[in-house]
Amino acid sequence: MVGSLSELALLTPILYAAYLLYMSLRRRMGNIPTVGGTSFPVLSYRGSFHNIFHAAETIREGYAKYKGHAFKYAELGNWRVIITGQRQIDELCKAPDTVISFAEAANDSAQIVYTFAPEVHHDPYHAHLIRTQLTRNLARIFPEMHDELMAAFNDEVRVVGEDWTRVRLKDAVTEIGFHYVSSMVLSNTLIAKAESGVLGRNSDYCLLNKTFTRDVIGGAFIIKLFPRALRPLVSRFCTSVPARINRGIKHLEPTIKERFEQIEKHGKNWADKPNDMLQWLIDAAQGKERTVRALVLRVLAVNFAAIHTTSVTFTQVMYYLAAHPQYASVLREEIEALVQQEGWTKAAVDKMHKTDSFVKEVQRFTGLGAYAINRKALKDFTFADGTFIPAGTMIAASARPIHFDDENYANPDMFNPWRFSNMRTDEGTGLKYQMISTSTQYLPFGHGKNACPGRFFAANEVKAMLAHVVMTYDVKTVEDGVIPPPFWVLASLVPNGKADVLFRKRQT
Numbered sequence: 303m304v305g306s307l308s309e310l311a312l313l314t315p316i317l318y319a320a321y322l323l324y325m326s327l328r329r330r331m332g333n334i335p336t337v338g339g340t341s342f343p344v345l346s347y348r349g350s351f352h353n354i355f356h357a358a359e360t361i362r363e364g365y366a367k368y369k370g371h372a373f374k375y376a377e378l379g380n381w382r383v384i385i386t387g388q389r390q391i392d393e394l395c396k397a398p399d400t401v402i403s404f405a406e407a408a409n410d411s412a413q414i415v416y417t418f419a420p421e422v423h424h425d426p427y428h429a430h431l432i433r434t435q436l437t438r439n440l441a442r443i444f445p446e447m448h449d450e451l452m453a454a455f456n457d458e459v460r461v462v463g464e465d466w467t468r469v470r471l472k473d474a475v476t477e478i479g480f481h482y483v484s485s486m487v488l489s490n491t492l493i494a495k496a497e498s499g500v501l502g503r504n505s506d507y508c509l510l511n512k513t514f515t516r517d518v519i520g521g522a523f524i525i526k527l528f529p530r531a532l533r534p535l536v537s538r539f540c541t542s543v544p545a546r547i548n549r550g551i552k553h554l555e556p557t558i559k560e561r562f563e564q565i566e567k568h569g570k571n572w573a574d575k576p577n578d579m580l581q582w583l584i585d586a587a588q589g590k591e592r593t594v595r596a597l598v599l600r601v602l603a604v605n606f607a608a609i610h611t612t613s614v615t616f617t618q619v620m621y622y623l624a625a626h627p628q629y630a631s632v633l634r635e636e637i638e639a640l641v642q643q644e645g646w647t648k649a650a651v652d653k654m655h656k657t658d659s660f661v662k663e664v665q666r667f668t669g670l671g672a673y674a675i676n677r678k679a680l681k682d683f684t685f686a687d688g689t690f691i692p693a694g695t696m697i698a699a700s701a702r703p704i705h706f707d708d709e710n711y712a713n714p715d716m717f718n719p720w721r722f723s724n725m726r727t728d729e730g731t732g733l734k735y736q737m738i739s740t741s742t743q744y745l746p747f748g749h750g751k752n753a754c755p756g757r758f759f760a761a762n763e764v765k766a767m768l769a770h771v772v773m774t775y776d777v778k779t780v781e782d783g784v785i786p787p788p789f790w791v792l793a794s795l796v797p798n799g800k801a802d803v804l805f806r807k808r809q810t
């Protein structure tokens with residue numbers, strides 16, 4: 303009896319706190335229905351565990367029930383509101399940054415202030431350079447990147463004679479993606495110059511960059527388990543990120559110091575001044591940002607944004623091509639004609655409309671995950687339809703269901719690689735249906751003012767890789783026509799990492 307009384311005494315405040323939380327949630331987000339579990343506190347944790355591997359199903363279910371409106375589901379430690387209507391998406395993208403924030407949502411996900419540095423979160427000048435300098439210089443740096451691409455394919459895909467060769471696709475693509483991005487960050491002249499200790503070819507530098515995204519996301523997951531006051535310590539002692547950053551400093555310091563010396567000697571411009579991301583960063587860095595450590599953090603931040611995203615996308619593109627090898631001949635016809643006219647140039651890649659459409663359709667089918675436009679409400683926000691979002695809420699748009707909605711795409715479950723190139727001719731319109739164009743119905747690169755600034759580079763990269771593959775090899779899946787199954791974690795779609803694709807020297 304005494305035991306049960308003391309248990310009751312202990313339980314009462316817990317139940318009361320749970321009730322108060324429940325009531326406060328009802329008051330604050332009571333108008334937004336819950337999917338994938340219940341909104342009752344404590345019990346909502348069951349939903350959040352379920353959603354670790356089933357968020358995509360939850361989002362699909364919510365879309366089917368509440369299309370045009372909003373719903374919420376439990377993530378570990380917070381609620382996420384998912385909006386489904388085109389108008390709501392538009393409003394979300396147009397809301398001022400002081401009310402609806404991309405940066406704060408990104409910081410919540412990747413804990414940037416701890417995994418990188420507060421400056422990387424508060425002043426993402428590297429993103430501005432990606433949008434401006436990188437995009438402007440694409441045509442100029444394309445030939446060097448293309449050379450690097452061919453060399454990387456030769457290393458990773460070793461076809462012998464006429465025989466089919468098995469290639470562990472995701473590993474090969476990540477390696478090739480690293481080399482491509484790396485030749486943009488540190489121009490080939492520099493990579494070639496260091497031939498013996500070539501940075502781009504240095505296996506430790508390569509491994510560091512290939513695994514850095516996983517280190518940061520894994521580190522952020524651990525950091526978020528702790529209260530804010532402990533997070534600086536946790537990030538230092540309980541994650542692998544600081545050691546990785548030190549490795550980055552070890553590799554990049556000599557190059558950065560050499561560039562500082564060149565500036566000392568020659569001023570801002572000199573004859574062989576490299577035209578690459580590192581140099582654009584050095585030229586733009588002010589004050590505390592002009593140190594080796596700060597610049598290394600920016601290089602890692604660019605690689606973090608660029609390598610994983612493009613590798614995942616190209617892995618999916620390759621699975622779809624290998625499962626549908628009949629489409630290679632159409633692509634070949636287009637690519638061959640353009641390369642004959644213009645050579646391997648950015649201009650030629652820009653004109654590859656069928657290649658563009660193929661990649662765009664794969665992105666519609668796969669994308670990076672079930673939702674896009676990850677944002678955090680910094681102040682209370684009310685949509686025009688009256689949906690109230692309290693400050694502190696995480697919000698996103700239901701990207702995947704939108705991509706599979708027959709109001710947006712005819713026969714949405716059918717993989718139609720020429721869907722977008724046909725739309726270009728059907729409606730006599732060019733830009734609207736190209737890969738880099740975003741809309742409230744097409745969200746793989748996000749949408750609005752924070753849409754991916756690297757998408758011009760990414761489109762060029764993924765199309766150049768696909769073009770190289772179809773011009774050089776035949777490919778097929780191990781089981782004819784079967785795409786190796788991906789898996790879901792949280793709302794992210796991860797392409798199969800253990801599957802092989804068969805390559806042989808092109809026969810026709």
Ligand code: HEM
Nearest residue numbers: 429607608611612615675676747748749752753754756760
């Ligand atoms: C196919 C490959 C890629 C995909 C699918 C992709 C997708 C995305 C998405 C969905 C966002 C968030 C947009 C939003 O919430 O509205 C984003 C942001 C970003 N992406 Fe990409 N991305 C890719 C490649 C790249 C590359 C190659 C770079 C760099 C060269 C890059 C740099 C960035 C940066 C810096 C941001 C943050 C933007 C900001 O601070 O406003 N991305 N990307």
